[in-house]
Amino acid sequence: MARPHIEPFVDRDVDFKKMTLPGFPKGMKYKMLSLDTDSGACSMTVRFDAGYRQPPGMSYTEMELFILSGSVQYGDKVYGKGHYFFVPAGVSMPAMSSPRGAEGLLFYNYGEPSFLESDVDHPRALRDQLIVVDAYEGLQWKVANFITPSVAPGCMVKMLRADPLTHAHSLLYCMTPNYWQDNISYHDCAEESYHIWGTSSMMQFGDLPTGGYFWRPAWINHGAFASQLGVLGFGRTDSSLHNYFHFNPWSTPEENRERAAAQIRRNKPNLYKWIRSPDGHNHPHDFEYPSYDYANEDAQADANAPELYVHDHGNGEAHVHERSSPGRKGGKGGRKSRR
Ligand SMILES: [Fe+2]
The missing domain is CATH 2.60.120.10 (Jelly Rolls)
Incomplete structure (x- = not known):
């Protein structure tokens, strides 16, 4: 869990x-x-x-x-x-x-x-x-241009570590006084932050002062956002950070996830269709990193899947699978040392 x-x-x-x-x-x-x-x-x-x-x-x-x-x-x-x-x-x-x-x-x-x-x-x-x-004396502040689409101007980062395989990262970040961003965001990664100094205000969660912390799983709406005096924070993610921006404060995590998947289907249709077809049980394998263990994660995801689930072959012909359908592959072994 x-x-x-x-x-x-x-x-x-x-x-x-x-x-x-x-x-x-x-x-x-x-x-x-x-x-x-x-x-x-x-x-x-x-x-x-x-x-x-x-x-x-x-x-x-x-x-x-x-x-x-x-x-x-x-x-x-x-x-x-x-x-x-x-x-x-x-x-x-x-x-x-x-x-x-x-x-x-x-x-x-x-x-x-x-x-x-x-x-x-x-x-x-x-x-x-x-x-x-x-991190304080040995690195320069840089524009947070690794985040796409970009956050509002005034957010600077010092990258401390970026995992080359998962793109999980740990960083120091700051926000200038009077920083603000008026849209709502969510991500397909978990996001974590600790306020070393400063207070920010998030529309959904109120003020986060010095010593404030959050662990925010994927798909959670956050924003609009502002900080009167600025913030110095320590942040981490567990994979690549993509900003899914919008202006709907009532969307649910499930709707946010479906919207993200719809974007992938539009923007990466060939990859999306391969993952979803011919029977939805394709598993990734990277010949460059053959020891990376995707099977264990896939098996855990399969184990958590509902007994019956709607399934579409990428050609619009949706139908229902049972958990025991032939072709469901299990995995073995533990995950490698990657976040
Ligand atoms: Fe965020």
Whole structure:
């Protein structure tokens, strides 16, 4: 199950709890921002108490850490606010400490938080994907031109990580004072944001102040939108971000999804028809990335499909399939380390 829609949430309204999962040293506290209760994947605000120390170690799932305040020391290097870490699953990080304490955002993307003491990488760890960057001092603000169609002028981004296969991304973004956008948007990806500083106002969800957070699944209407003094935020998506703009505040997520599919059918008719035909059970395969596991995701989608479902071969001849129809393919294996 994917994470539920959480919006608005303000982490300043709740207290830190002690992290008590096995492997984590004492002195780490957390506020849960969003959680996938099946996989344990989650986003948290975390606090490392002054004097916190943890040995060299790795996580079983990829992890992201953004330092909001204070500083942490990995090995002999000190990283203050604005530093961002993307640590692939199984990559061993040096001993970490925080002599004066720190707060940050911590994300575990495919499984529950885990820490295994180890000074060597797991044999399958993708160390070349490790990212450590000073987002405040080491990167320039750029126009958010990777988002299509574009958001209103005044939104700038610093791209921290973009997954080359899924186009999931993590970024720092800002909005200038008096930023506004008068239309409504939704996406076919999940969208997540934390306000490091500033307040914005969303027509459907009200004000989101400093410390505000949302996890917004696909197809949820959001906007119109405005910010009087501007915003500095940390944002993520789980795949490519496309803005489906419109001006209908009453459309439902189901209608939004159907509208998005209709756009694909108009704009990419050949691809759409292949996916839908000859019997709707085509599965993608990329010869360039043969190990990417689509079958497992397709099998999960099939398992969640209704007992009977209307089905059209792309030629307008719709009919009804049963779940047990021949040709439904199962999958096997776990998903690769991709968000
Ligand atoms: Fe959005």
